[in-house]
Amino acid sequence: MSVAVGSLAACATNPYRLTNKAYQRQARALAGTLRAQPRLSAGPDSLAQAPYWVGTTNFGLRKPNLVIIHHTAQHSTDETLRTFTLPRTQVSAHYVIGRDGRTFHLLSDYLRAWHGGVARWGNDNDINSSSIGIELDNDGTQPFAEPQIRSLLTVLKYLKKTYNIPAANFIGHSDIAPTRKDDPNPNFPWKRLADRGFGLWYDEAAARDTLATAPVAALLPPPLAAPADSAAAPARPNPVDAFDPREALRIIGYDTRDLNAAVAAFKRHFVQREVNGVLTASDRRILYNLYKKYL
Ligand SMILES: [Zn+2]
Numbered sequence: 001m002s003v004a005v006g007s008l009a010a011c012a013t014n015p016y017r018l019t020n021k022a023y024q025r026q027a028r029a030l031a032g033t034l035r036a037q038p039r040l041s042a043g044p045d046s047l048a049q050a051p052y053w054v055g056t057t058n059f060g061l062r063k064p065n066l067v068i069i070h071h072t073a074q075h076s077t078d079e080t081l082r083t084f085t086l087p088r089t090q091v092s093a094h095y096v097i098g099r100d101g102r103t104f105h106l107l108s109d110y111l112r113a114w115h116g117g118v119a120r121w122g123n124d125n126d127i128n129s130s131s132i133g134i135e136l137d138n139d140g141t142q143p144f145a146e147p148q149i150r151s152l153l154t155v156l157k158y159l160k161k162t163y164n165i166p167a168a169n170f171i172g173h174s175d176i177a178p179t180r181k182d183d184p185n186p187n188f189p190w191k192r193l194a195d196r197g198f199g200l201w202y203d204e205a206a207a208r209d210t211l212a213t214a215p216v217a218a219l220l221p222p223p224l225a226a227p228a229d230s231a232a233a234p235a236r237p238n239p240v241d242a243f244d245p246r247e248a249l250r251i252i253g254y255d256t257r258d259l260n261a262a263v264a265a266f267k268r269h270f271v272q273r274e275v276n277g278v279l280t281a282s283d284r285r286i287l288y289n290l291y292k293k294y295l
Pocket residue numbers: 069070071115173181183
């Protein structure tokens with residue numbers, strides 16, 4: 001009797017008891033793969049096989065080196081947890097963080113979640129193999145709740161320290177899949193993250209136009225005579241006018257085969273307004289300042 005009560009209680013406290021068993025089964029199957037003697041499953045016929053197996057004594061687990069941040073575009077954490085535990089959806093993430101800051105760790109950081117889809121960053125086109133996926137409960141348009149961001153920062157700090165992940169490698173889903181994805185939405189506080197070492201940010205002073213719209217010039221009264229004093233402005237060579245935005249985006253990591261989509265993804269992350277494929281003069285200054293940090 002007491003056993004039956006106990007199992008009912010366990011069932012009531014964890015509605016994911018059955019899918020957790022499925023996790024354990026899959027983890028055991030993968031452990032079997034790790035324990036097996038390595039061999040080429042379809043090696044070339046000409047390969048001269050060694051007479052016996054030599055297993056090295058020196059190894060560890062491969063570690064994640066990128067963190068991809070998502071918004072769920074769903075209505076609740078519960079909805080996302082259900083999505084990630086239904087085999088037919090074929091999607092998952094390592095972490096799901098609710099608006100209230102509650103953090104679910106769904107998958108060992110050493111295992112491969114299915115969160116990136118067809119994606120690319122630099123020359124890495126298997127993002128799922130190299131990354132941690134973090135999903136933030138958000139309907140896709142709203143601001144991100146403060147408790148949620150605080151929990152995210154705690155998780156990021158842990159990941160950065162544990163796996164020695166470079167600051168530049170904290171990015172968003174739209175950065176790695178610019179033609180398909182728009183998450184996290186432009187309300188996401190990327191600068192706040194970058195200030196704490198999670199992602200890079202541009203120098204805001206350098207991104208301001210120091211030529212035509214210098215603050216001093218703005219304070220001067222407009223000239224009374226009609227012909228503008230454009231001739232008075234010296235034509236100084238400006239590197240911001242000369243660099244190639246496509247190359248700069250590539251250096252940062254963007255897939256630029258669809259340049260409009262890459263520009264929009266860049267603006268969604270670093271400009272966070274007027275998210276489109278058009279680079280304004282101000283956007284160019286931001287891009288120029290930023291890409292040099294990646295050189
Ligand atoms: Zn996503």
